Structures are given as C-alpha cells and as structure tokens.
Amino acid sequence: MNAPARATRSRYVAPIPAFADAFTAARSSLPGKEAPAIQDWRQLHFDRFLETGLPTPRVEQWKYTNIARAANVPMALATRPNVGLGDVQRYFTGGPLARRLIFVNGHLASELSHVRGLPQGVRVESLGKLLQDEPEWSARALGGPAEPHSFADLNAAFLQSGAWIELGDGAVLEHPLQLLFLTVGQPAAVMAHPRIVVRLGKEARLHLIETHIGLAPGHCLTNLVGHYELGEKARLTHDRLQLGSAGTSFVGLNRQRLAERAELKQTLATLGGALVRNETDLHLVGSFVEAQLNGVYMPIGEEHVDNVIRIHHEAPDGHSDQFYKGVMDDRAHAAFAGKIIVHQDAQRTNAFQRNDNLLLSDDAEISSKPELEIYADDVKCSHGATCGELDRTALFYLRSRGLDRAQAESILTFAFAAEVIERFVDPAVRKLARECLVARTPGGAGLSDLL
Amino acid sequence: MLKITDLHVAVDGGSKPVLKGLTLEVKPGEVHAIMGPNGSGKSTLSYVLAGRDGYAVTGGSVRFQDADLLELEPEERAAAGIFLAMQYPVEIPGVANNYFLRQSLNALRRARGEPEVSAAEFIKKLKAVAERVGVDPELLKRDVNAGFSGGEKKRNEILQMVMLEPKLCVLDETDSGLDIDALKTVADGVNSLRSPDRGMIVITHYQRLLDYIVPDFVHILADGRIRKTGGKELALALEEQGYEHLLGEAA
Known part of the structure; x- marks a missing residue:
C-alpha cells in the first residue's frame, strides 16, 4: 500500500x-x-x-x-x-x-x-x-x-x-x-x-x-x-x-x-x-528562531528512558540549544540520541548540544549518541557528551565543610540533576520535580530541607 | 595545637615529592604566614591538612590537638576544628548557599555532640556575618558559588569560616583576585576570628595581605621545606629583596 x-x-x-x-x-x-x-x-x-x-x-x-x-x-x-x-x-x-x-x-x-x-x-x-x-x-x-x-x-x-x-x-x-x-x-x-x-x-x-x-x-x-x-x-x-x-x-x-x-x-x-x-x-x-530544549532523566530499578531528538535548521540565523542530563541507578538504562541537521540555506546557525550523565551503579547503563549533519558552511555547532562519577573536587569541598561522604554524595547527585529542574519556569512544577528528585536520590531522606 | 614534624608528601601516585621535611608548630592564638615561590608546596600543605586525596604522605607526622590528623577523614578534620579557605572554591549548582552552610554547621555540631541550630537562629547569625564580611544577602539564596565573581567566591569562603568558627583556620591564597577594598573586608572578617584559643595559617604570595592580617610569624617555604622564619618584618624584607636574595642568604 x-x-x-x-x-x-x-x-x-x-x-x-x-x-x-x-x-x-x-x-x-x-x-x-x-x-x-x-x-x-x-x-x-x-x-x-x-x-x-x-x-x-x-x-x-x-x-x-x-x-x-x-x-x-x-x-x-x-x-x-x-x-x-x-x-x-x-x-x-x-x-x-x-x-x-x-x-x-x-x-x-x-x-x-x-x-x-x-x-x-x-x-x-x-x-x-x-x-x-x-x-x-x-x-x-x-x-x-x-x-x-x-x-x-x-x-x-x-x-x-x-x-x-x-x-x-x-x-x-x-x-x-x-x-x-x-x-x-x-x-x-x-x-x-x-x-x-x-x-x-x-x-x-x-x-x-x-x-x-x-x-x-x-x-x-x-x-x-x-x-x-x-x-x-x-x-x-x-x-x-x-x-x-x-x-x-x-x-x-x-x-x-x-x-x-x-x-x-x-x-x-x-x-x-x-x-x-x-x-x-x-x-x-x-530565520532567527530561538529553541532551547532542556531535559533531565533519572531512571531507577529497571526503568528505561530514551530521548530521541532531531533538530532541523532549515533557515538562516537560527539558534538551538540542547541541554540534557541523566542520572542512572540500579539496573536502569537511558539513551540520548540528539541529531542536528543544518540545511544548506541555514547559514549563521548556532546549534549546541550537551548531554552529561552520572552512573550511580555498576549495572546502570547510558547510551549517548550525538550527531551533526551540516550542509551550510558558515555555522557554529558543537556537541559534547560525558559520562562519569561525581566530581572528586566537589566531594572534597563538601566533606571539608563537615558533611560525611554519603551526605556529600547525596547533595551532589541532587545538584547534578537539579541544574535542569531549575530551568522549569513554573515554580509549582519545579517543586514537584524537586520532590521526586529527592525521593530518587540515594540518601535523599536527608535532603528534605532542600524542598 | 598543630604540630607538623618532618612532613614528606608526594603527588602523582607518590612519584613526585613536593614537601620534603616540613616542620611547623602553631600554638593557640598564633597567626603564621607562609610565603613562597610557585611550586614550593604551599597549596599541597593546605590540602594535606584538610585531607584531600591524591597526596601521599611518605614520612613525618601531623598532630592536631591530641589526634593523629593524617588518620582522619576530611569531615572528621572539619569536626575537629580545621577549616581550609580554598584558593579555588567549588561551584555547586542546584544547592543554595544558605542551605549548604546550615547543613554544614549542623553536621559539625552533630559530630561534636552539640544540638543542631534552629532555622531562625541560623538565619539571624548568617545575616550578621554576611554583613560583616561583605557578602551580598542575595548571594546567600543563590547556588553555592555558581556564577559568583572571583572576589565573591573568596568572601563566601570567609563567610563559611566565620560561621563555622573553626579552631585552626587555613587560608590558601585568599587574597588572590581581590581588589584592595575586598581585601580589607576579607581581612576584617579573618581578624574578627582572632582569639587566644584559635590558630591561623595564612598562605599568600604577597606581603600586602599581611598589612591587614598581621602575623606573629612569617615562614618562607621553598622546595618543600621551611627555609626561613621570622616576624612580620620578614615579609617586608621579602617584598624588597625577593626570594632568591633572601634564601641565598639563608643558604
């Protein structure tokens, strides 16, 4: 057919x-x-x-x-x-x-x-x-x-x-x-x-x-x-x-x-x-479009989250920005595939993409796949994907102020994801999201004052 | 209160010696300035005292009050009363400055078996201290150091220090990146903590800071050891003559 x-x-x-x-x-x-x-x-x-x-x-x-x-x-x-x-x-x-x-x-x-x-x-x-x-x-x-x-x-x-x-x-x-x-x-x-x-x-x-x-x-x-x-x-x-x-x-x-x-x-x-x-x-x-896509995912247990994004820059002077962060625990799996396509006419395009991930467990998994397809010659495009553990310098900083390791790890895990949550425009959405984030953060019970 | 004896420390997995037999004693009420050229081991000393990993102690000892300091975790050192005002304070987006400071204060109090501070009491004290050390009240609600200017970060360190009331303050190049007004405010904050039962180690490149935080002793650290010790006039001599001349004399 x-x-x-x-x-x-x-x-x-x-x-x-x-x-x-x-x-x-x-x-x-x-x-x-x-x-x-x-x-x-x-x-x-x-x-x-x-x-x-x-x-x-x-x-x-x-x-x-x-x-x-x-x-x-x-x-x-x-x-x-x-x-x-x-x-x-x-x-x-x-x-x-x-x-x-x-x-x-x-x-x-x-x-x-x-x-x-x-x-x-x-x-x-x-x-x-x-x-x-x-x-x-x-x-x-x-x-x-x-x-x-x-x-x-x-x-x-x-x-x-x-x-x-x-x-x-x-x-x-x-x-x-x-x-x-x-x-x-x-x-x-x-x-x-x-x-x-x-x-x-x-x-x-x-x-x-x-x-x-x-x-x-x-x-x-x-x-x-x-x-x-x-x-x-x-x-x-x-x-x-x-x-x-x-x-x-x-x-x-x-x-x-x-x-x-x-x-x-x-x-x-x-x-x-x-x-x-x-x-x-x-x-x-x-032309002159502004598009900002922020995202955060925090799967636990055996949950699976997949974000697939295609951004088509079809006209000149457009600006797109993708900012995605993920925290995976237990046996959870997440994927991020972000593709930026800059058409031939889309000169002076600015297109950015970041995908930062934190793995909290040996069995958790992240697949991150950035892709650029550029047919115009005067463009600024960048992408970066990271996957790792908590920042050691930040951990030391918190511990040097008296927080024990578990508490410091909780705070930093929360903070890692909260950076995206803060971008919600509606305060009530932000509050709901923060509550769920705390509930999903290891040791989150100790973070209730953050709400 | 702090007794460092023949301390040897190496970095890069223990392959590169940085401190090579450093000995220093700080008694309650004393302010010690440590000056020295780049790479002499000043920051290494501050990190070893605060317990950052990546520094291998290959010899010597550090006693703080009655404890073997090197055996303690960073948070235990903080509870024992050590505070390091860092050269490069860390940004923690997503965590409000006032939240962090209250968690920190209560963690220390719990570790010392003291009752936690109430929210009202904490806010009252925080406001007073912020005013004294010149921290904009707006910065208290913002995320820890996130988007702060260099000077704001340094002042925030001093704010934390004054709030946490440590027994031994270690200031690592707190003056770098500060203009003269900020330097004065920061020094006022530090001086407000001077007391007969509190010790201080002030690490700096420049004599200027010591005009405002007047030390009892000045040590010149070079090539991993204290090479010369004097009173506050040593810093002035150093400013005039430079390390090479002074240390050449010492050698």
Missing part, C-alpha cells in the same frame, strides 16, 4: 493481532464514530500502522529501545476509573489562575477541568469533543498522514481525547495552561492515545505545562502525539514533567515547527515510568 513502509518492513515486526481486535472493538465508541470523515481518517492510519508494524531495535531511531516490552501485549483502550479532586489536587501547577484540562487514562475529566473565561483570541478545546461535534473540520485540521510512524499512526487510529489549543495573532494567555494526564493502572494491560495540538499565531504567547502522573501501578501504555506550530515571533514556554508509576509506559512524538523569530523554551523531566520514550522532531522553518 505504501512504498516506504514496505521497503523498511524487514526492520519492523507485524503488530500482534490484538491491535486489530482492539481497533474493531473501539471504533464504535470513539469520538466521531458516526462521521465518515473521521472513520476514514482513522482507517487510513490504522491500515498504515498494520502495514508498517512495530519498530524493532534495528530501526535506527529505535536502536536503544525495544518497544516489545511495552507494546507486544494485547491491550484494550483504558477505561476511566473514578478519580476525585482530592487525588489530583497536589499535581495542580501554574498558580491559582491557571487553566487546566485533566485527562484520566486518556479520557477527559471535564468536571475536574477548568478552561472558562479565556481572553479574546484564545481557544482551548477538548479534542474528543471536536472530533464528535465537528468531524469534517477536525479531519481536515488534523491533516492527512505525513511520513509513516508506527505510534503516530496508532494514535490517529485510536485518538480519544486531548487538547486543541489555538492562539490567534497577538493573543496572549497570561497564566499557564496545564494539561494534566493521569494514569491509573488497571488489572489488565491497557493503552491510551491522547493528542495535543498547539497553534500560535503571530506574536502569540503561551506557557503550557504538561504533566503526566501515574496514580496507581499497572501495565498502561500512553501513546501521545503533539503538534506544535509557532507563528512569527510567537513564544511558547513548555514545562513537561513525567512522573509515571510502576508498569506504566510512555511513548511520545512531538513535532514542532517554528516560524521566523519564534521562541521555544522546553524543559522536560522524566522521573518515573517503566519505559519512557520522548521523540522530538523540531523544525526551525523561519
């Missing part, structure tokens, strides 16, 4: 038939079920998913993550358990005036959400409601298939809910907008497929907070797709916090396109989840 997919088939495995069963079972209940436009849209993507299959580690971008662990089990769409205000309030961020959409296992919890009273030019809608109420428009707006992507196609087929966020030219949302995704494990293996669409017009400004919280353990795969379009001089601050619980997995693909002089500041912390993979495909389409 699709030539590129066929050509790479040998690197993909056919999905277990359970996906087809799940699709058949779900399609009659998914939003937009009566509308041929949505039905066709879903079918198109699902057919392509069947054609492509699930990636194996032989696919370059999946080299470090064997997704079979999370996806090769029969999964039905997750149902919505009862979650009350008391269960979720502690994850509210963005301050008292923040707007909030809350999703439980991929279902919008409208009674917990609050997006009323938005200023002129700001539209925040439930994607599920749009699919149901305006199917033809939704199918057009969500667009046809780009290149095949197993999980993006799967997301389209099963798309249940999410957020449609649109700011017109010059529109500004002064207070943050939080998208809070809660995962509550269920006895059987389940999955959820939310989507976030953000469109910022010229000079529009948004502070988006995206939090993924595991409330109860269990096999649950969240497969998120994010589409971000930033117009000329638009500014997006994007704080992303991932606190999955045992057994929960997360696969996310973010596609971002930035027009001239747009600014993106994204900070991402992964502090929980059996398997978490964040894929970023960032295009600097206009």
